[in-house]
Amino acid sequence: MKVLPEKTVERLSEYRRALIKCLDSGQTHIYSHQLAKLLNLTAVQVRRDLMFIGYSSLQRKGYDIKALVDLIVSILDAKEGLNIAVVGMGNLGTAITSYFTGKRSRLNIVAVFDIDQKTIGKAFNGIACYNISELKKMVQEKNIKIAILTVPPNVATQTANDLKEAGIAGILNFTTVPLHIGEQIYVEDYDMVTSIEKVAYFVKNK
Amino acid sequence: MKVLPEKTVERLSEYRRALIKCLDSGQTHIYSHQLAKLLNLTAVQVRRDLMFIGYSSLQRKGYDIKALVDLIVSILDAKEGLNIAVVGMGNLGTAITSYFTGKRSRLNIVAVFDIDQKTIGKAFNGIACYNISELKKMVQEKNIKIAILTVPPNVATQTANDLKEAGIAGILNFTTVPLHIGEQIYVEDYDMVTSIEKVAYFVKNK
Numbered sequence: 001m002k003v004l005p006e007k008t009v010e011r012l013s014e015y016r017r018a019l020i021k022c023l024d025s026g027q028t029h030i031y032s033h034q035l036a037k038l039l040n041l042t043a044v045q046v047r048r049d050l051m052f053i054g055y056s057s058l059q060r061k062g063y064d065i066k067a068l069v070d071l072i073v074s075i076l077d078a079k080e081g082l083n084i085a086v087v088g089m090g091n092l093g094t095a096i097t098s099y100f101t102g103k104r105s106r107l108n109i110v111a112v113f114d115i116d117q118k119t120i121g122k123a124f125n126g127i128a129c130y131n132i133s134e135l136k137k138m139v140q141e142k143n144i145k146i147a148i149l150t151v152p153p154n155v156a157t158q159t160a161n162d163l164k165e166a167g168i169a170g171i172l173n174f175t176t177v178p179l180h181i182g183e184q185i186y187v188e189d190y191d192m193v194t195s196i197e198k199v200a201y202f203v204k205n206k
Numbered sequence: 207m208k209v210l211p212e213k214t215v216e217r218l219s220e221y222r223r224a225l226i227k228c229l230d231s232g233q234t235h236i237y238s239h240q241l242a243k244l245l246n247l248t249a250v251q252v253r254r255d256l257m258f259i260g261y262s263s264l265q266r267k268g269y270d271i272k273a274l275v276d277l278i279v280s281i282l283d284a285k286e287g288l289n290i291a292v293v294g295m296g297n298l299g300t301a302i303t304s305y306f307t308g309k310r311s312r313l314n315i316v317a318v319f320d321i322d323q324k325t326i327g328k329a330f331n332g333i334a335c336y337n338i339s340e341l342k343k344m345v346q347e348k349n350i351k352i353a354i355l356t357v358p359p360n361v362a363t364q365t366a367n368d369l370k371e372a373g374i375a376g377i378l379n380f381t382t383v384p385l386h387i388g389e390q391i392y393v394e395d396y397d398m399v400t401s402i403e404k405v406a407y408f409v410k411n412k
Contacts, residue, residue: 004407006408009403009404013403013404017399049245075338076407077406078410095297095302097295098297099298100399100402106406107402121249145409146406146409170409178220186405190398192302192305192306193306194353195394196378198212198216198394199377199392200312200313200376201282201352202376203376205209206392
């Protein structure tokens with residue numbers, strides 16, 4: 001299969017989460033319009049996305065939820081799992097580590113990093129905090145592929161470059177600094193200021 | 207002006223932040239291709255967005271940065287400012303309060319809420335934490351328009367309904383639960399799991 005568009009990947013992730021909830025509550029099948037409603041989408045959008053990944057339901061009962069979840073897992077997840085590091089253990093890094101730990105079995109936070117001597121050596125949700133000077137060594141040792149970047153803005157670019165040099169393949173960027181570090185590394189910006197400004201704009205224009 | 211599309215609002219917010227940085231470093235004018243580069247966009251996209259808000263530059267030196275920032279401010283910001291509450295003061299609520307406090311002068315966190323007696327009465331970055339039972343009273347008293355929702359998933363829907371009833375107009379939803387609370391209230395989902403799964407997908411497909 002070709003690499004999917006970003007927005008499709010986002011929706012597949014959301015479908016999966018909604019579908020797993022349905023399974024947990026004992027539901028076995030779901031119609032496109034029901035799944036659409038759970039995610040505030042149109043049924044046409046849902047059907048198009050699922051046809052796009054080669055899933056079509058001829059059953060009167062709707063989609064087989066278990067089969068659909070398995071298909072999404074096979075598309076989104078790396079078979080052997082992916083190892084993640086959180087870089088910058090201030091309030092935000094701490095919160096994110098706590099948020100993700102144990103959430104997704106194939107995405108594992110295996111190390112966290114900081115520059116503060118008081119923080120280095122501590123455990124965060126059972127995960128050891130290393131000195132950022134050990135980044136390259138630990139990335140190789142623990143086969144870390146993804147970094148969640150939560151350092152202060154003034155060191156964001158430098159740290160991103162260090163991550164790139166250490167062999168990281170993708171960054172989830174929680175800083176307010178846009179990163180320009182080339183095509184080899186996938187960067188997803190996670191900008192809280194933009195989100196709250198967006199809410200503010202639509203509240204103002206009600 | 208008509209209400210702008212969501213993606214345009216997001217980009218305006220990002221333009222503003224980038225432009226303010228340019229101003230801070232002494233730059234007075236900027237070409238569309240320069241602004242585009244700062245945000246990993248095409249120059250055509252930038253020019254289209256700015257024409258859309260009625261800004262065109264006939265100057266050889268490029269856009270006048272100060273004038274452009276002022277225009278974006280007049281479009282995005284509420285004149286009298288907007289008051290915000292953070293609801294749920296766990297790790298994430300604490301981090302977010304610290305992240306936003308003092309960042310944007312027209313978006314002010316004026317109260318935070320929790321249900322835990324140990325947390326109620328404490329101050330977070332100087333902002334008092336109230337019992338969630340006082341939500342309605344405080345929303346009216348402090349004229350709160352926006353809530354940042356950081357409660358556990360099992361109480362997300364109930365709390366969102368409480369926020370709606372209390373008169374909140376917009377929610378930035380940090381829980382993993384999609385909220386279905388009607389059209390009167392603007393909801394922006396801020397889903398960390400989807401973002402990290404997206405990074406993982408593109409890392410896997412490199």
